[in-house]
Amino acid sequence: MSAGSNDHIVIIGNGISGVTLARFVRKNSDCKITIISSETEYFFSRTALMYIYMGHMRLKDTQPYENDFWEKNKIDLKFDHVTDINFENKQLNFETSSSMKYDSLVLAVGSKPNKFGWPGQDLPGVQGLYSYKDLELLEENTKNGINRSVIIGGGLIGIELAEMLHTRNYPVTFLVREGAFWGGVLPEPQAKMIERHMTTDYHIDLQLNTELAEIHAGSNGRVSKITTKSGEKIDCQLVGLTAGVSPNIDFLKNTSLKTDKGILVNEYLETSIKDVYAIGDCAEFKEHPTGRRNLEQVWYTGKMMGETLAYTLTGAKTAYKPGNWFNSAKFFDIEYQTYGWVFAKPQENESVFYWEHPTKYLSLYFVFNTKTHEFKGINTFGIRLRHELFDRWLTDKMSIEYVLEHLKDANFDPELYSQYEKQIVQQFNSENNTSIKPKKKSWKRIFNLSQK
Numbered sequence: 001m002s003a004g005s006n007d008h009i010v011i012i013g014n015g016i017s018g019v020t021l022a023r024f025v026r027k028n029s030d031c032k033i034t035i036i037s038s039e040t041e042y043f044f045s046r047t048a049l050m051y052i053y054m055g056h057m058r059l060k061d062t063q064p065y066e067n068d069f070w071e072k073n074k075i076d077l078k079f080d081h082v083t084d085i086n087f088e089n090k091q092l093n094f095e096t097s098s099s100m101k102y103d104s105l106v107l108a109v110g111s112k113p114n115k116f117g118w119p120g121q122d123l124p125g126v127q128g129l130y131s132y133k134d135l136e137l138l139e140e141n142t143k144n145g146i147n148r149s150v151i152i153g154g155g156l157i158g159i160e161l162a163e164m165l166h167t168r169n170y171p172v173t174f175l176v177r178e179g180a181f182w183g184g185v186l187p188e189p190q191a192k193m194i195e196r197h198m199t200t201d202y203h204i205d206l207q208l209n210t211e212l213a214e215i216h217a218g219s220n221g222r223v224s225k226i227t228t229k230s231g232e233k234i235d236c237q238l239v240g241l242t243a244g245v246s247p248n249i250d251f252l253k254n255t256s257l258k259t260d261k262g263i264l265v266n267e268y269l270e271t272s273i274k275d276v277y278a279i280g281d282c283a284e285f286k287e288h289p290t291g292r293r294n295l296e297q298v299w300y301t302g303k304m305m306g307e308t309l310a311y312t313l314t315g316a317k318t319a320y321k322p323g324n325w326f327n328s329a330k331f332f333d334i335e336y337q338t339y340g341w342v343f344a345k346p347q348e349n350e351s352v353f354y355w356e357h358p359t360k361y362l363s364l365y366f367v368f369n370t371k372t373h374e375f376k377g378i379n380t381f382g383i384r385l386r387h388e389l390f391d392r393w394l395t396d397k398m399s400i401e402y403v404l405e406h407l408k409d410a411n412f413d414p415e416l417y418s419q420y421e422k423q424i425v426q427q428f429n430s431e432n433n434t435s436i437k438p439k440k441k442s443w444k445r446i447f448n449l450s451q452k
């Protein structure tokens with residue numbers, strides 16, 4: 001479909017995916033656009049939620065656009081909750097008993113924190129961390145101070161919550177089911193590095209191989225302790241549930257829309273119903289167009305999907321092609337980046353090379369094909385690497401030897417930072433009986449990416 005000036009595109013969700021879509025549609029069409037959300041009136045950066053609690057930002061500092069941006073760009077905002085959708089009549093119904101018609105509908109409804117049916121999971125003082133409302137609840141739950149919090153589930157949101165609580169000097173116990181922090185994703189030596197950082201530098205009480213059994217209420221009806229499957233009791237006044245997120249699609253479950261974990265889409269982000277699309281955290285590919293995971297709940301993929309669908313809705317049908325996988329995050333003070341495919345354990349035909357600084361929190365974990373030596377991916381902690389270059393090297397299927405030889409090109413840290421390429425390459429040479437010599441950094445090579 002190509003949106004004409006009489007068409008009405010309705011977007012449920014004012015997160016990064018819905019808002020990017022609206023902005024890019026507006027660049028190419030004067031159709032009517034409405035964005036609906038029941039979370040906040042204006043778009044804010046979800047990734048900055050932690051900084052509000054930590055006192056570095058206010059909600060308005062996390063809003064990338066001035067409040068009059070929407071009116072200036074003729075994007076209508078509606079602050080309400082969609083309770084159900086009549087796909088046959090192309091109509092949405094709201095909590096406030098009003099309704100709205102659409103010509104094209106885009107579902108950009110995001111995620112919700114996972115709950116696995118733990119006894120006590122809905123007690124006061126037990127919460128997830130996803131929405132602005134969760135942040136307000138966290139303020140409320142900690143307003144009188146707490147003696148201890150327990151966080152369930154070791155991933156990116158769990159460690160952010162640990163850091164947030166730590167900045168207010170609330171002791172944190174972190175229960176992680178696996179034998180290593182974010183053990184399903186991080187290779188063991190890098191998981192161990194993060195564990196050292198959070199336990200020694202931030203005094204987080206990290207309990208690995210530990211599963212929650214039950215959350216108990218005290219005489220005031222609020223959470224007072226948890227018990228683990230091994231029978232340990234931990235007194236606490238706050239429980240953070242951070243065992244991952246899943247698509248926020250409960251209100252769509254009894255409709256004709258095809259869903260699995262998320263809303264099923266094809267490479268054009270079309271759902272099973274005509275003129276209905278899904279983007280961002282809630283979209284699940286039946287088959288991923290570039291062989292990545294079918295469900296990717298990260299900021300930049302939502303942005304890319306929003307932009308891609310906007311082209312389709314304004315007449316240039318475009319398939320979603322996100323390129324090589326990458327991601328970045330911060331674990332307390334340690335910056336993490338990943339490019340290409342790095343799994344917790346090497347896959348068949350994969351070899352790894354690991355370098356870690358003896359005293360600082362710096363490490364690189366390279367993955368390459370055992371037979372061909374094709375470079376497959378890298379995790380870096382504490383050393384910032386150039387995304388464009390790794391993306392290019394992955395696309396061009398460069399070898400591990402090439403990557404190491406040109407590692408100085410990839411280093412994004414300012415020149416005055418200590419650089420470690422020499423040590424890294426020396427270690428690779430001695431482990432692999434090679435004689436690679438790191439080349440000097442070349443700006444020509446960095447900016448002229450076609451030059452090998």
Ligand SMILES: Cc1cc2nc3c(=O)[nH]c(=O)nc-3n(C[C@H](O)[C@H](O)[C@H](O)COP(=O)(O)OP(=O)(O)OC[C@H]3O[C@@H](n4cnc5c(N)ncnc54)[C@H](O)[C@@H]3O)c2cc1C
Binds near residue numbers: 012013130
């Ligand atoms: C604390 C935290 C930190 C994160 N940090 C990172 C990071 O560092 N890097 C990264 O890549 N990703 C990060 N993420 C993930 C990232 O924020 C998400 O992938 C992204 O925000 C998803 O965007 P979205 O537009 O798909 O959905 P959302 O941002 O979730 O927006 C969906 C909106 O739709 C609204 N909505 C849903 N249903 C209805 C309805 N029925 N009626 C009305 N409104 C509705 C929701 O309330 C919500 O406002 C983080 C997430 C969290 C929670």
